[in-house]
Amino acid sequence: MFKIAILGHGVVGSGTTEVFFKNKESIEKKLGGEVDVKYILDIRDFSDLPYGDRFVKDFGVILNDPEVSVAAELIGGLNPAYDFVKALLNAGKSVVTSNKELVAQKGAELLKTARDNGVRFFFEASVGGGIPIIRPLHQCLAANEIHEIAGILNGTTNFILTKMFRDGMGFGEALGLAQERGYAEHDPSDDVDGHDTCRKICILASLAFGKHVYPDGVYTEGIRGITREDVSYCENWSGSSGKGAVKLIGRAVRSGEKAVVMVCPAFVNGSSQLAGVDDVFNAILVRGDATGDVVFYGKGAGKYPTASAVVNDIVSALKNPGSGKRRSLHWEDAPKQSEPEDYGGLTSGFYLRIKGSNPEAAANGAFGDVAFLSGNGRPGDEAAFVTGKMSGGEFGAKLGALRGKAEILGRARVFDDL
Ligand code: HSE
Numbered sequence: 001m002f003k004i005a006i007l008g009h010g011v012v013g014s015g016t017t018e019v020f021f022k023n024k025e026s027i028e029k030k031l032g033g034e035v036d037v038k039y040i041l042d043i044r045d046f047s048d049l050p051y052g053d054r055f056v057k058d059f060g061v062i063l064n065d066p067e068v069s070v071a072a073e074l075i076g077g078l079n080p081a082y083d084f085v086k087a088l089l090n091a092g093k094s095v096v097t098s099n100k101e102l103v104a105q106k107g108a109e110l111l112k113t114a115r116d117n118g119v120r121f122f123f124e125a126s127v128g129g130g131i132p133i134i135r136p137l138h139q140c141l142a143a144n145e146i147h148e149i150a151g152i153l154n155g156t157t158n159f160i161l162t163k164m165f166r167d168g169m170g171f172g173e174a175l176g177l178a179q180e181r182g183y184a185e186h187d188p189s190d191d192v193d194g195h196d197t198c199r200k201i202c203i204l205a206s207l208a209f210g211k212h213v214y215p216d217g218v219y220t221e222g223i224r225g226i227t228r229e230d231v232s233y234c235e236n237w238s239g240s241s242g243k244g245a246v247k248l249i250g251r252a253v254r255s256g257e258k259a260v261v262m263v264c265p266a267f268v269n270g271s272s273q274l275a276g277v278d279d280v281f282n283a284i285l286v287r288g289d290a291t292g293d294v295v296f297y298g299k300g301a302g303k304y305p306t307a308s309a310v311v312n313d314i315v316s317a318l319k320n321p322g323s324g325k326r327r328s329l330h331w332e333d334a335p336k337q338s339e340p341e342d343y344g345g346l347t348s349g350f351y352l353r354i355k356g357s358n359p360e361a362a363a364n365g366a367f368g369d370v371a372f373l374s375g376n377g378r379p380g381d382e383a384a385f386v387t388g389k390m391s392g393g394e395f396g397a398k399l400g401a402l403r404g405k406a407e408i409l410g411r412a413r414v415f416d417d418l
Contacts, residue, residue: 002035002318005062005071007084009042009055012098012125013074015307017051023311031315038068059084063091070120070317072310073097082106089113089121094322096313098125098306104199108212108333115330120322122313122329127153127200128282130305131298135316137207137286138329144288146208150251150418153200155280155301156184156191157223157248162278164231165245171226183280183301193222194248194263201250201261204284206331208252209259217337219392220263223248230353230410233373233384234267237351242270249274249415253346260346266413267351267386274418285418347389349414356406359383366401386414 006017020027020037028034039062040046040054047055059080062068071088073095075081081102085095090113097103102110103123114121124134128151137146152158156178163174175192178184190196198220205213226246237244244267252261268275273295277283282300287293299305351373356362363370363385370385378384383406387395402408 002031002033002069003038003065003067004035004314004318005039005041005065005068006037006074007041007059007062007071007081008074008076009040009044009046010074010076011303012076012306012310013040013042013072015303016072016074016310019304019307019311020314021051027311027315031318033318035318038065059087063087063093068093069321070094070096070314072314073099073102074310075099077101078105085110085121086113089117089119092117092119094120094122094317096120096122096124096310096317098123098310100126100196100199100203102126104202104215107203107206108331111330112333114322118322120317120320122317123203124313125306125309127203128284128296128298129155129300129302130308131282131284131296131300132309132312133204133284133296134207134329136296137204141286141288141291141294144290146254146286146288148251148253148287149201149204149208149284150249150274150415151201151204151284152247152274152277152282153197153250153284153300154191154194154248155282155299156188157194157197158277158282158300159183159280160192161223161226161231161246161248164226164228165235166278168228170228171224191222192224194220195222197248197250198263201252201263204250205252205259205261207329208286209254210331211259211334212331213252213259213261213334214336218261218263221265222263223265225410226265226412227410229375230351230384230412233353233375233410234351234412236374237267237386242275244268244270245272245275246412247274247277249413249418251346251415255346262346264413266348266415268418269416272415272418347391349389349416350387350395351384351410351412351414352387352408353382353384353410354402354406355379355382355409357381359406362402362405365405366398382409384410
């Protein structure tokens with residue numbers, strides 16, 4: 001009989017426990033043996049639940065119980081999750097987690113700790129909720145050199161942008177609705193400022209390119225600055241085939257030995273497989289040299305989709321308890337950058353909406369030939385346009401030429417190659 005422990009009884013923790021007990025029989029069939037939850041760690045009192053007798057408040061009980069071979073860390077955040085996970089791995093127990101902050105900050109170290117102790121560290125639920133992406137990336141696509149990963153990785157912001165697009169809502173109204181529906185956190189900054197997407201693209205980039213990418217070194221821009229007007233200009237974007245869309249994109253591109261990683265709002269073509277990904281859905285586009293484009297699509301958040309990924313990882317860790325020699329889920333540590341990197345290698349077009357006495361002349365003066373976008377009810381002192389392709393550095397320099405001539409009202413990258 002296998003014994004497992006679940007750390008945390010919040011949304012994902014309780015979902016994992018529920019899914020486990022609901023599907024225990026079929027899980028045991030897949031596993032080829034009996035399995036039970038021996039402990040659930042939480043400081044709150046849940047004694048009235050059907051499995052209330054399994055709750056413990058002292059982490060040491062789990063750590064020191066040799067019967068527990070796999071623990072699921074579903075507490076979230078770095079503290080105390082990091083200390084708990086490290087101690088469990090060092091005690092010879094496999095750990096699975098949904099904690100993207102932990103993996104994005106400490107992934108290389110914890111993978112090494114797991115390897116050194118001959119156990120597993122799995123984190124399928126940390127990216128894309130219920131969408132299988134970590135295992136496909138390091139197992140099913142192992143034959144490929146991955147050139148690029150680009151994804152809509154945050155359900156909350158995708159819901160907000162969809163509401164702005166489809167229903168003409170402003171950012172504030174759409175955010176309010178996301179909060180009302182329980183998608184956005186009370187403090188929505190992790191979602192809307194792009195930090196959640198950043199952690200997820202860092203995990204995918206680290207895995208695909210083999211070197212740890214730390215979030216602090218990644219240029220990250222959220223969607224607070226996107227307005228209904230920007231969304232409406234995007235619909236009229238003449239370069240797009242079909243209806244263009246504004247999406248918050250996490251993008252990682254291989255550039256020689258390096259990964260160029262960024263998070264930003266971007267216009268994507270109507271023909272892009274990412275353009276039609278709406279509401280709280282996520283999609284991850286992986287470009288391999290043998291497969292070409294592969295897209296993973298599904299519910300990227302939510303109690304049960306995320307719990308599904310956690311339970312799958314528990315089953316995998318029980319089935320393959322680990323050996324120090326198996327290294328397919330692995331990446332090396334790398335120097336930590338405190339400043340976002342220079343993204344000279346990644347060029348794109350840029351969308352700008354500006355206001356001034358002669359905005360068209362200001363746009364041409366700064367950026368040369370640009371494609372102006374039409375907008376219904378556009379004020380006479382406003383212009384919206386898309387530039388030719390350039391690096392972020394070049395864009396920043398050219399932006400300087402607008403100073404004193406026009407005010408910037410909106411901006412986004414233009415990823416017409418996705
Ligand atoms: N806040 C996240 C989202 C939850 O909206 O996608 C899943 O990581």
